[in-house]
Every structure is written in structure tokens, then in C-alpha cells.
Amino acid sequence: MKILYLYIVFTLLISIKMNVFGLLYGIRRGRLLNRILSNSNPLMNTLAVKHRCINNKTSCQDTSDNVGQKYVKLCTTAADIEIFGQNLGNIIDIGDVLLLHGDLGAGKTTLSRGIITNKLDDMSARVTSPTYLLDNIYQYGEDKYIHHMDLYRLPNNSDLSILDIPNIYNKCLCIIEWSQRIDKTFYPVNYLDIKISIDNNTENRMITIIPSASNQNRLHDKLVELCKM
């Protein structure tokens, strides 16, 4: 009887363990774990994971309004997005802040990879998603840095000073995925707002860039050219 009792308890424990592992795996794949983790302790996650890495078809809207003007590019493949990123890399530098939006898998990291490989002048450089690390840092030139961030794991209105935001905005080139997590306290004054939307039928991506007012004046001609490439 005692053995039977022990056997039942043992079987139950194994079954619970398997279910918990299965659940965690499923949650992780669906990124729900990230949300749960970040909701329970965003600060711990943020602190834990900073690391440093050293080392077509085109349509372009060119209206004459100033603020809020859109620059639009259609990309039919992931390679198109990466090339667009490389070209965009040519017209931005320290002090530029790119606020990336778009659904999961839209192509934000792919676009970032293009920008970063251009800046590193190394097309084969390994540029991975900062989803779990929150902030990947790359050095280029003499002493220039790119912060490639992904704020997906953070709840809205998080205290971003832990990532040295907003101090880094004018000291480096900032590329921020899931930038909708930034509330107005930490919002940059000058930025390029970049939205990538997916056409569900064709899988094509539409990139829409809306610069802040001063970037609009500074980059207008270059952005028009960029969208025509």
C-alpha cells in the first residue's frame, strides 16, 4: 500500500514537472514569458543583461509640408529591408535616434542589421536581436557607439534611466525596437520614427519614416533619395 502511495505521488510529481516545462517552453516561444518576467521585475531583467560587442519597388511621398512628412519605401524581401538599412546608415550618425515600430517579425532587427553592418563597415558582422539583452552596444570609428535596443520586455512607462536613457541620445547612434514603450519623460526631442507594416497577403513590408521637425529639415533631400533607391 505504502509503495503504491509513493508510486502515485512520484508519478504526479513527474507529470507536474513535465507540464510546467511544457508550459514554460510554450510561453517562451510565444514571448509571453517576457511579458510576465518584465511585469514582475523589469529592473532585474534590465540590469542583468547589458552586454557589449566591440568590435524593388519604391514609392516615395514627397509633399511640401514640413512637420510630419512621410517617406515611404516598399520592400518585398528581407534582403530589401537590410539594403534599405545599409543605405539609411549612410545618412545617420551620432546623435540620431531611430524609433522602430512594427509587429513581431515585421523586420525591425533586419533593418537594424543593415544600419549596423554599414556603420561597422563589415557586412558579415553578427547583429542579433537585443530582445533578451535589451541593449547591444557596437563600437565603430574611433570612439563611436551604436546602442541597439529592444524594449519589448519592458512594460509601458518603465524607468529607462537604467539604460542611460535619455543621456545617451546625443552621445551615440540609438536604434530602439518597440519604442512605443518609451513614455514622454524619456522621449527624444529629435528622432526618426520608423514604422514597418506587413501586407498579410504578400508578406511585403512597407517602411514609413516620419522625422521630427529638425531632422525633417536636415534630412529631407537624403530621405527622398533614399526612398527612390
Ligand SMILES: Nc1ncnc2c1ncn2[C@@H]1O[C@H](COP(=O)(O)OP(=O)(O)OP(=O)(O)O)[C@@H](O)[C@H]1O
Ligand atoms: N518582405 C520581408 N521583409 C522583411 N522580412 C521578411 C520579409 N518577408 C519575410 N521576412 C522575414 O521576417 C522576419 C523579420 O524578422 P525580424 O527579427 O527582423 O523582425 P522584428 O520586427 O525585429 O521582430 P521582433 O518584434 O520579434 O523583434 C525574418 O525572419 C525575415 O526573413
Ligand SMILES: [Mg+2]
Ligand atoms: Mg527585433
